[in-house]
Amino acid sequence: MFRPMDQYDLIIVGGGISGLTLAARAAYGNRLSSLVLEKEQRLGGCLHTWRVEPGFWVELGAHTAYNSYKNLLQLLQERRGLDDLVERRKLGYRYLDGTRLQSPLARLNWFELLLNLPIGLARARKTAASLAEYYGALFGRGNYARLLSPAFAAVLSQPADGFPAQWLFRRKPRMKSAPRKYTWVSGLQGLAEAIAEGAPFEVSSGAAVTSVKRVADGYELTTDSRRLRCRYLAVATSADVAAHLLIQAHPEIATRLSTIPMAEIESMAVVVPAQRVRLPEVAGLIGVDDAFYSVVSRDPLPHPRLRGFTFHFRPRRLDTDSKLERICAVLGIRPDDIAAWREVQNRLPAPKVEHVALMAEIDALISGKTVFLTGNYFHGLSIGDCADRSTREALRLLKTHEHKEKHHA
Ligand SMILES: Cc1cc2nc3c(=O)[nH]c(=O)nc-3n(C[C@H](O)[C@H](O)[C@H](O)COP(=O)(O)OP(=O)(O)OC[C@H]3O[C@@H](n4cnc5c(N)ncnc54)[C@H](O)[C@@H]3O)c2cc1C
Known part of the structure; x- marks a missing residue:
């Protein structure tokens, strides 16, 4: 009617x-x-927050905002002030290559960087270039493949080598009165x-x-x-x-x-008692040839009892059970350690x-x-x-x- x-x-x-x-x-x-x-x-x-219990929530989509979002x-x-912004604690991202956790620096070949950077800085232009073309010219092709390609895929939740370079890392004025990285209180x-x-x-x-x-x-x-x-x-x-x-x-x-x-992303979030998880505190993980692009942790907003992780999986690779299995392997937990989990489909332009x-x-x-x-x-x-x-x-x-x-x- x-x-x-x-x-x-x-x-x-x-x-x-x-x-x-x-x-x-x-x-x-x-x-x-x-x-x-x-x-x-x-x-x-x-902006999709799974509110698990009062004071503890996990992000199923976007997780971080910056003070460059003026x-x-x-x-x-103007609407209500900035008091409800919550600063995110500074924690690093690590690469997960098979079973090995690595810092970004461990994947960088300095010699290749020094060889490429001077010419790259003089010649490479972001306009009309892809991420692979622009950053490959600056860092060297090997560095791009080892270090940057998985990181860009993690940031953009999709294979990102062909993504327009001018769309990332634009210099923008910051609002200094807001925390550099933040979320909202809920x-x-x-x-x-x-x-x-x-x-x-x-x-x-x-x-x-x-x-x-x-x-x-x-x-x-x-x-x-x-x-x-x-x-x-x-x-x-x-x-x-x-x-x-x-x-x-x-x-x-x-x-x-x-x-x-459009890019499809199969996101799965888990909540686990903090003492069960063997993975050290991280802001997130960057998958290297893994079933997921990234894992976003809520460790930057610590909680006394619980930890939360959202795995952003590549589409159509794993079924629900296999995703849970991979999550357990990465976090070093058993399936019955998972207190709650949730699966959603995300989509982004590609x-x-x-x-x-x-x-x-x-x-x-x-x-x-x-x-x-x-x-x-x-x-x-x-x-x-x-x-x-x-x-x-x-x-x-x-x-x-x-x-x-x-x-x-
Ligand atoms: C996994 C993931 C992680 C991300 N992480 C970050 C991050 O950390 N920081 C960051 O800055 N950005 C991040 N982003 C990007 C950012 O969150 C999104 O690009 C942005 O929120 C998109 O907002 P939007 O309003 O344009 O589109 P959407 O958020 O997609 O909103 C569109 C709305 O339209 C509604 N709609 C659709 N069809 C209809 C219809 N027929 N009638 C009525 N309504 C309809 C939908 O339900 C939806 O609510 C992330 C994105 C994803 C998916």
């Missing part, structure tokens, strides 16, 4: 960090009536929830948008139970979902979005060098239109990149609105 048609100035599809940042920025700057529609019951998307921090500061999902709490926009969760069509002065959206109209539409889902939703309303944009490849030009083309296509696009496929995958993109799209939206109002008056 459909409820009568609801009308908003702005509807945002997707309640991840991109959608919520855009909603907050568009709502605070103006008097637009706005609604965020989120498919899941919870907000946050890739647009995000500014928004939080986990990173809490950060998304904090943006939505008491905000001047509505949120409807458990509301998957199934179709979008253009109508006289805007768009009509359909969910399982509602039909809604808006003047401005913002799509803040993954690129493939955005492509699917926009196929009728903006086929030229949808066709391009549909070419963006861009290659040519993706940068595609995004410029999509930006040119949406320019001047009343559709707004944001997400982790525009300038980078990080939470900070998403907040930057959303802040810019919100600004474009407000300018478009101002222009339309002036024209109308």
Whole structure:
């Protein structure tokens, strides 16, 4: 049964960090009536915190935010201050090569580095280069394969050699009043929830948008139970979902979005009594030719009784039992030591060098239109990149609105 048609100035599809940042920025700057529609019951998307017991949670998706995420921090500061940011304790990452734990330095060939670095610094350019091309030129091919290729795959949760080099390690101003590396007091999902709490926009969760069509002065959206109209539409889902939703309303944009490849990640988190685990304290592990890209530990946020680990597995390699077996081997525990575990599917865009030009083309296509696009496929995958993109799209939206109002008056 459909409820009568609801009308908003702005509807945002997707309640991840991109959608919520855009909603907050568009709502605070103006008097637009706005609604965020989120498919899941919870907000946050890739900010997905498994709250195991009061005071102990494990991240199933993103785990760390940085003080270079300035647009995000500014928004939080305006909304509710930065008191609920929690600093992450400094701990190192180790490589796991078979059964051997290694420090990054143990995998570096200094001779090869010194041979390559001077020429690499003079010649290598990030623009139009892949991670393998750029960092291979700086560090040497052998160093790249041993040290950097597994580390980039761990950071990006996907095979990353062809990833655009300009998307990683951009120099950005830091907000010095925030910790360098932090999370939120209730986990990173809490950060998304904090943006939505008491905000001047509505949120409807458990509301998957199934179709979008253009109508006289805007768009009509359909969910399982509602039909809604808006003047401005913002799509803040993954690129493939955005492509699917926009196929009728903006086929030229949808066709391009549909070419963006996606990476699947099979994530499994375990909670174990601290005294059972033989693995020393680490921030995480980098898998070398392993079934997983990375293991993210919650050791940077210590707990007196429990330790938590999320293994980000390569897709379709292991079934659930084999994953648990591998986890036990890595942590040095027995299956009955696992107090609780949880499995989720994560997805991320898997861009290659040519993706940068595609995004410029999509930006040119949406320019001047009343559709707004944001997400982790525009300038980078990080939470900070998403907040930057959303802040810019919100600004474009407000300018478009101002222009339309002036024209109308
Ligand atoms: C395993 C993993 C680890 C990561 N670690 C870090 C990290 O440590 N630090 C960092 O900065 N970044 C990290 N990232 C990247 C970062 O978390 C994501 O890129 C970012 O959170 C994406 O936000 P988003 O809002 O663009 O997309 P999403 O988080 O994917 O949100 C999109 C939302 O749209 C909703 N949606 C989809 N379809 C519909 C529909 N039809 N109708 C309504 N709603 C819909 C989804 O349910 C979802 O909530 C990590 C990502 C992953 C997967």
